[in-house]
Amino acid sequence: MDNIFITPEHELLREQVARFIAREVEPFAAKWEEDGCVPRDVLRRMGEAGFFGLMYESEFGGSEADALTNLVFAEALSQSTFGGFIITVLVHTDMASPHLFHAGNAAQKARYMPDVIAGKTITAVGITEPGAGSDVAGMRMTAKRDGDHWVLNGTKMFITNGVHANLYFVAAKTGTARHDVSMFIVEKGTPGFTVGRALHKTGWLSSDTAELIFDNVRIPAENLLGEEGKGFYSVMKNFQTERIALAAMAVGHCTRALQMTLDYVRQRQAFGATLWDKQTIRQRIAMLDAKTRAARQFMYHCAWSVTQKRDIVQEVSMLKALTGELVNEVLQTCQQFHGGMGFIRETAIERLWRDARVLGIGGGATEVMLEEVAKRY
Structure with missing residues (x-):
């Protein structure tokens, strides 16, 4: 590898x-x-x-x-x-x-x-809203200047680390133009800033995920992060780092699941032989391993391109779409090959299967990523 x-x-x-x-x-x-x-x-x-x-x-x-x-x-x-x-x-x-x-x-x-x-x-980033996920420019949360302060109003949703973080980097509209977004530093405990509710998810159960509410939250003017009105472009830039990290998570899950499944089918007996002796099973594992190795090389190429200061929005969007779908294909197959044990909550393969599902959604859904690819042709 x-x-x-x-x-x-x-x-x-x-x-x-x-x-x-x-x-x-x-x-x-x-x-x-x-x-x-x-x-x-x-x-x-x-x-x-x-x-x-x-x-x-x-x-x-x-x-x-x-x-x-x-x-x-x-x-x-x-x-x-x-x-x-x-x-x-x-x-x-x-x-x-x-x-x-x-x-x-x-x-x-x-x-x-x-x-x-x-x-x-520990930090969290507040971008996603109930009515605006990947559409960053469509957010409704506002920040208005009031003397030496900014006043934030709005709601953020699906915020990982949202319950227990100490420091939040929050995006808000600071003007009427679609891309007029700014980033702000908000500390936990700031008056008016509350966790609306902790969200209960299908997977990622040890990750705290929250709805965040900002009700006339006053923060010092110096808590503006970067230039006023340039936050949209800051978010877009950071998406590349985020999406490579999510691709790494997907590839890591694929690699671990395939090894676990290989070990399992080599010892699991069925109809007088191991599952590994079934041609369709070993060929399916071989193909998924090939896809995982190819995705891994593409992922490292993208990271190397970052070190070369290249514009790789299209490639990273491809990578996110590819690995988000691949990890679900791999985990569903690996779970299937574990039979009934793959459906038992305490098993690692069942946990990986649940956790993999969101990798085709979070950080940019597959369909959004493919549109980012297509509009750059």
């Missing part, structure tokens, strides 16, 4: 992540599924291990690594069978905190980045 982009340093990072998952996650994460969240002390230990600042500035505790290193981390993390844990981390590292990294000024970074990297402050 190696490729030309992997270095010895990448392999070391992969091993470190694998050891952390084996020691700190897999033995305990079933309880987290019941609790609906990942314990904050586990996330702090990830920060202490250096996992939360791979691409960020060394002056704040980061490693200043590149997009390929970040992808290695995301893929290694996705070898866990607990998708809720994975997405809790990836939202913090690849979907929320990059807004601060890319658009934050010196004072904002100095104030927040050290604790973000250390895992003491």
Whole structure:
């Protein structure tokens, strides 16, 4: 499964992540599924291990690594069978905190980045609304300037880390033009800012997901993140990092599920032989493995292209659509080959099957991604 982009340093990072998952996650994460969240002390230990600042500035505790290193981390993390844990981390590292990294000024970074990297402050990003998912420009939440403050009003929906985050990067309309969107920093506990409700999902059970309500939330003017009216373009830029991370999650799930299924069919007896002895089963696994390996190479090519400063919106949109559909094909087949055990709630393959479904929806539904591809021909 190696490729030309992997270095010895990448392999070391992969091993470190694998050891952390084996020691700190897999033995305990079933309880987290019941609790609906990942314990904050586990996330702090990830920060202490250096996992939360791979691409960020060394002056704040980061490693200043590149997009390929970040992808290695995301893929290694996705070898866990607990998708809720994975997405809790990836939202913090690849979907929320990059807004601060890319658009934050010196004072904002100095104030927040050290604790973000250390895992003491967990972040969330508020973009999606009840009536505007992938249509970022269609959001209705507003932010109006009032002297030395901004006043935020509106609702956000499906916000991962929404219940237990400490710091939120929130998008709101600041003018009448369709793309007149700005980003703001909102701290937990700000008056008027509340969690409307925790949402109960089919999968990602250890990930806290929430509706957020902003009722005349007053924040200091210096909490504007980046330029006023330029937030739409900031969101679009960060979508590329987010979608590569979600692709890594999908590929990681495919790889783990295929290995688990290969192990299972080699020992499962049926009609006087193992399932592996059935031609249709081993050929189906071989084809899905081929598709997964091809998708993985494409994913690494996209991350490498980021390091070359290329415009790869079309390629990343292809990648997100491809891997979001592939992971559902792989997991449905792997679950089928596990027979009745694949439908038992406590089994890893059933959990992966549930968790995989959202990867064709979240971060840009497959149909939206394909439109992004098509309009660039």
